[in-house]
Amino acid sequence: MIAFRRHRLLAVLLLCCVLPAAAAEVVAHPGHADASLTRSTLRGMFGMRLRAWPDGTPVRVFVLDDTEALHQAFCESVLQMFPYQLRQNWDRLLYSGTGQVPTVVHSEEEMLRRVASTPGAIGYVGTYSAPPRPAPAKTVAGKARPPEILPAADPIKVIHVR
């Protein structure tokens, strides 16, 4: 269970406010302090060739299905490469025995959850949005239930491409 930290959320929100809107943004596990990565390094990471962060932590790549609009928007706006090229690059590594393919997730919510909980993870989302405040405690037949802790996006570091 990941705790909700208001001051970190505020820092991330401020970061989003001063930056222009993008079709997709890179997200990563907070274990990596890099504020920005170059496009060529990101191509290496999402291309499944660059397998380690500078500190040696293995890179764990999460992507949506090839047909998802967000995946295509990410390829075109962030990586600036054609989605079919990325797929062909992965297949070339896979079927030559020199690489593996990324983990496919099925929604942005799953993307956030997996990236937040996997050291070394990197992925992308459409627009970074703060999670809603925890719901107030509900009572059922007179018994109080603890407030729900919603899937936390707080610990995810938003990386902006240089």
Added chain:
Amino acid sequence: MCADRRTLIPLLLGCLLAGTAHAAGSDDVQIHGFAAQGWVQSAGNNIYGHSENKGGSGQYRELGVNASWRPFGPLLLSAQTAAIQEGKAIDEDLLLEYGLADYTVVSGPGGRLGARAGKLKVPIGFYNDSRDAVFTRPGITLPESLYLETSGARAFGYFSAQGSGLYGDWYLGEHAIYLDAMYAWEQELDDRAAIAILRSPANGGRFDLDRGLIARLSDEYGGGRWRFALSYLNTQLAYVPARPPTLPFNQPGGFRFDQGVMSVQYNQPAWSLTSEFTLRRITLDDISVFPFIGPLVQNPAGWYLQGAWRMTQKWQWLLRYDEQVRDLNDRHGTKLSAATQATPAPLPEHYFFARDWTAGTRYDLHPNVSVLAEFHLVDGAASVNPLDNPSFGAGGADRYWNFVTVMLALRF
């Protein structure tokens, strides 16, 4: 055809790897594969079986399973086994296509350097190292001039070979530079290597690989909008005649095969243009008492131009012209044909070139299931395989021939 010891041991190792990795329950284990069944109907010559027969040939299938495991960051272990049939030319119930350990020695935001060893895919051009799965090819078939599918080059280690390799990536702005180099060490080759090289049954003799050096330098510019590659291959094979020696290939000798390839590709969202050009130098020492069979020096060459159009996300089209000649100094085969007239096996001019017009299409029924179709119009018999065409050795292969092929393919 049963797997022999040479393939069985690495195959068992590959299965052991997959089993161990799976048992370890690691997230870093991946298992993938492919299965494809093709059918061919031809007129003029046979390809992938008795395709000239009414009803064509269904002896065209590819089944493969691969496993990869990253036990810790820099180390990758992977193996792929396959069952491939292409008529009599390739009839492998179970073979190890690759089985290797890959270790990244240095890695950083600007690139990486590493080493590999085992049975490695041979890095030539754009398609050679991942060619086994149809999903990685531009269509059902690869351009024969460079990729030597029906010429039987799989048998002499052109697709994969045991060896060790080095690799490097350099990420420099819009350029991504890749280097793949490998050294193939001494190894026995498949019995079919002699047929592929000599273009006729070798009367019991065999070729083995002494050594091979292969390197490919490529540049992907703009995320792959432009792709360039230069590939070089230098191999030395040794011929050992049968005991007792039988004519015509009755003396020990050597075969040297050198090749350079220049590759270029331009990609747009809806279409791509690809061209690859290859120059070879082959030298065959005295392996026969007959002149013109050995010694022999030839300069084969080939090139192709291919256009692909992605009409929709699911439906794409292909158009290709592919040309190969046995000797660049004799593009119409006149001199080569004349040289064979004095031998026991005189051959016509069209045996020394092939020009192939190909039109193809692929439709993705599902992200993992595709149906493909191709039509080839061929002038020349240079790519005809003797194993599917018994009259080949006697000069009986047709000059003008064509074939249609259809394939259903799935991946997982």
